[in-house]
Amino acid sequence: MAQLNAAVALVPAAGRGERLGFGIPKALVPVRGAPLLLHAVRGLLSAGRVRHVVVAAPAEALEQVSSLLSGLPVDVVAGGSDRTESVGLALRHALAVVPGARIALVHDAARAFTPPEVVARVVDAVAAGARAVVPVLPMADTVKLVDADGVVLGTPDRAALRVVQTPQGFDVETLVTAHRSGLSATDDAGLVEALGVPVNTVDGHPNAMKVTTPHDLAVAEKVLVEGL
Numbered sequence: 344m345a346q347l348n349a350a351v352a353l354v355p356a357a358g359r360g361e362r363l364g365f366g367i368p369k370a371l372v373p374v375r376g377a378p379l380l381l382h383a384v385r386g387l388l389s390a391g392r393v394r395h396v397v398v399a400a401p402a403e404a405l406e407q408v409s410s411l412l413s414g415l416p417v418d419v420v421a422g423g424s425d426r427t428e429s430v431g432l433a434l435r436h437a438l439a440v441v442p443g444a445r446i447a448l449v450h451d452a453a454r455a456f457t458p459p460e461v462v463a464r465v466v467d468a469v470a471a472g473a474r475a476v477v478p479v480l481p482m483a484d485t486v487k488l489v490d491a492d493g494v495v496l497g498t499p500d501r502a503a504l505r506v507v508q509t510p511q512g513f514d515v516e517t518l519v520t521a522h523r524s525g526l527s528a529t530d531d532a533g534l535v536e537a538l539g540v541p542v543n544t545v546d547g548h549p550n551a552m553k554v555t556t557p558h559d560l561a562v563a564e565k566v567l568v569e570g571l
């Protein structure tokens with residue numbers, strides 16, 4: 344693996360999975376015999392661009408997650424109260440264990456079936472000089488802006504909208520600065536945007552969908568793991 348393109352990957356996996364409703368952390372929900380987190384980590388490593396992974400796991404499942412990932416180049420730390428905090432904790436650990444890393448990926452455990460080519464596109468774009476890169480897809484639906492009562496305020500131009508996926512890629516300094524801001528955001532690129540740093544896009548993939556609801560899990564069971 345070319346050192347220049349070797350990234351460290353941070354995997355926030357400490358969410359509760361309330362919307363999935365399994366009663367266990369979503370990262371541990373099995374799809375065809377393997378937990379989502381294992382699918383996600385295997386996918387990252389199979390791209391040939393990631394040298395080390397740091398997983399932020401639910402505090403009460405640290406041992407279970409460590410045992411699940413044993414034998415892989417993975418460290419497991421306790422996650423935080425929201426996604427931003429979980430990524431920050433994983434990032435702090437990564438800086439200590441992989442001090443020379445130049446490229447960091449942040450990848451949801453819930454996007455467990457992201458094709459390796461998406462991982463490669465993101466890492467390669469950062470290696471080529473971008474400070475922040477997100478994989479995106481065009482919007483298939485018309486989107487409405489609504490007020491608190493659900494009344495439509497407007498219709499943004501769909502041509503300028505994108506659905507954003509993970510892994511998101513950063514040069515390490517940019518990600519560290521973004522997380523030091525103390526802000527919270529639904530994705531890491533949002534923190535970088537707040538710094539005024541440009542965020543580039545590459546093509547995402549439908550299989551990089553986030554497993555959020557029981558419907559998503561059914562899609563993953565039926566469609567996404569075929570061929571794995």
Ligand SMILES: Nc1ccn([C@@H]2O[C@H](COP(=O)(O)OP(=O)(O)OP(=O)(O)O)[C@@H](O)[C@H]2O)c(=O)n1
Pocket residue numbers: 354355356357358359360361362363369370399422423424425426429430450451452453454553554555
């Ligand atoms: N405190 C948190 C919350 C979320 N995540 C992670 O962030 C990713 C995206 O979050 P989401 O898919 O919304 O997961 P949950 O927070 O588990 O979902 P829900 O809101 O349904 O509980 C997931 O991999 C999740 O494990 C995390 O590491 N730490």
Ligand SMILES: C[C@](O)(CO)[C@H](O)COP(=O)(O)O
Pocket residue numbers: 426451507508509529530531553
């Ligand atoms: C990071 C993310 O997956 C990009 O689409 C998304 O923002 C996570 O959002 P969530 O509400 O925490 O699932």
